[in-house]
Amino acid sequence: MRAIEWTGEKVRFLDQTRLPLEELVVTTDDELVIIDAIKRLAIRGAPLIGIAAAYALVLAVQRVKHPTELLPTVERTATLLIATRPTAVNLSWAVQRMKRKALMLLHHPLSEVRSALLAEAIAIHEEDERMCEAIGQHGAAILPLAATVLTHCNTGALATGGNGTALALIRTAWEQRTLKHVYIDETRPLLQGARLTAWEVQRMSIPCTLITDATAAFLMQRGIVNAVVVGADRITRYGDVANKIGTYGLAVSAHHHQVPFIVAAPTTTIDPNLERGSQIPIEERSSDEVTYCGGTRIAPEDIHVYAPAFDITPHELITAIVTERGVASPPFSVSIPCMIGETEGVHRVEEGAG
Ligand code: MRU
Numbered sequence: 001m002r003a004i005e006w007t008g009e010k011v012r013f014l015d016q017t018r019l020p021l022e023e024l025v026v027t028t029d030d031e032l033v034i035i036d037a038i039k040r041l042a043i044r045g046a047p048l049i050g051i052a053a054a055y056a057l058v059l060a061v062q063r064v065k066h067p068t069e070l071l072p073t074v075e076r077t078a079t080l081l082i083a084t085r086p087t088a089v090n091l092s093w094a095v096q097r098m099k100r101k102a103l104m105l106l107h108h109p110l111s112e113v114r115s116a117l118l119a120e121a122i123a124i125h126e127e128d129e130r131m132c133e134a135i136g137q138h139g140a141a142i143l144p145l146a147a148t149v150l151t152h153c154n155t156g157a158l159a160t161g162g163n164g165t166a167l168a169l170i171r172t173a174w175e176q177r178t179l180k181h182v183y184i185d186e187t188r189p190l191l192q193g194a195r196l197t198a199w200e201v202q203r204m205s206i207p208c209t210l211i212t213d214a215t216a217a218f219l220m221q222r223g224i225v226n227a228v229v230v231g232a233d234r235i236t237r238y239g240d241v242a243n244k245i246g247t248y249g250l251a252v253s254a255h256h257h258q259v260p261f262i263v264a265a266p267t268t269t270i271d272p273n274l275e276r277g278s279q280i281p282i283e284e285r286s287s288d289e290v291t292y293c294g295g296t297r298i299a300p301e302d303i304h305v306y307a308p309a310f311d312i313t314p315h316e317l318i319t320a321i322v323t324e325r326g327v328a329s330p331p332f333s334v335s336i337p338c339m340i341g342e343t344e345g346v347h348r349v350e351e352g353a354g
Contacts, residue, residue: 003048003158004055006122011055015042016158020199031056031077038084038091041190045159046233046269047128050090053081054121057098061117067110074102086281087242087310088233089271094124125161131266131324132162139169139264139322144226145178150216152185153244154196155231155264165264166229167200169322174206182208183225185216187244189289189307213246220257228254232265232321237342239315239332240277245308251317260319267323267340277312285309 004013007027011034015024026042028034034056037043043052060077064070078095085091101120105113143149149170156167163171173179182201187193194210201208211219219225228250234242241247241263254261274280287305291297299305321328321336328335 002161003045004043004052004125004161006055006058006118006125011052011059013037013043013052014158016044016196017042019158019195029059029062031059032080034059035077035080035084038081044192045154046088046090046231047131047160047165047266048158049085049088050094050268051121051125051128051161053091054094054098054124056081057095057102058114058118058121061102061114064110067107070102070110070113071106074099085283085309087283088269090233090266090268093268097124128161128266128268130162131268132160132164132168134324135165135264135266135322136163136168136172138324138326139166139229139262140172140176140178142262142320142322142327143169143173143178143229144260146180147173147178147227148181148183148225149173149179150183150185150219150225150228150250151197152193152213152216152228152230152247152250153187154192154200156197156200158196158200159231164200165231165266166262167197167231169229169262169264170201170206171204174204179206182206183216183219184208184210185213185246185250186210187246188213189285189293192244213249216250217253220253220259223257225259227260227262229262229264232263232269233310234274234280235263235265235270235321235336236274236277236280237270237272237333237336237340238275239318239321239328239330239336240280241313241315241318241321242277242280242282242310243313245311248311248313248317251313255317261313261317262320262322263313263318264322267325270323270336270340272337272340272342277314280310280312282311283309 010029012027018024156164285307291299
């Protein structure tokens, strides 16, 4: 099944916290179940949490009995959704898009609002699926021949409405026979690489090797890897990238060893309102995610923990940013505004740059 689906009346999703040991499918008509699933990473990955948020708003509006309850319900649910995870901009992008739709139809019959919101959520889901396909095609074209790629976290079908972002690129290159091997970072602390990417890549029968995060720089030093490909949770208009903690370290190593560092994401991950990575809010997770592994405590009681879920890779360390619209190259302060159709942004950045 897809990571999330609309069944006709309810939402069905795979609880990713249980993978790869168990494929637990949850079916719900309660938006609070979706909100909780996003918080605990049962539903995760920047594009997927946007899609899930859109469906959560559909569920909330399904239970509205009187037109006067519509706006308060949308506002309340939108606030709860946006508070779940602050870094990935796809979430607030999808919530705002759904809110705009609801506001446009405020004085229409409730049945009409419900079907329009459902159509909008399905459109967000299907558009993401198509974006993944295009990212795969554009990205595969810039990989070196006989590519041995290193990837981080999970950016596949479990994280998106389609085949993924960085993982779609890897999959397309494999289908085009330009990919030789994939190294998968385990991605501490929640092991999205070991649990989810390894599961997905194995199911695609792509030759792969799981490594600890600490092994990545050594692989690059040995010349084993000739491209690093990652996803993103938010990209600023200057090309700074927030992604899973550990991405920045990979970019520094890749730069040092002259290995291309490629970021793949849909344009819905670009935040045109932000210029610098330091403006991106970084989510901090519970200390338990570091002090426990697989339910077993691995650190002394009362140890102080710092657990940012994401880090910022500055644009200088990035070779290319692949979206569904093509490949942006440095200087990103010019290519990104162009890519999202903001020519006035280009002037503004150029003026500021001097
Ligand atoms: O905390 P997660 O698992 O939601 O983090 C996911 C990532 O960092 C991904 O790399 C990013 O969302 C891109 S998914 C296509």
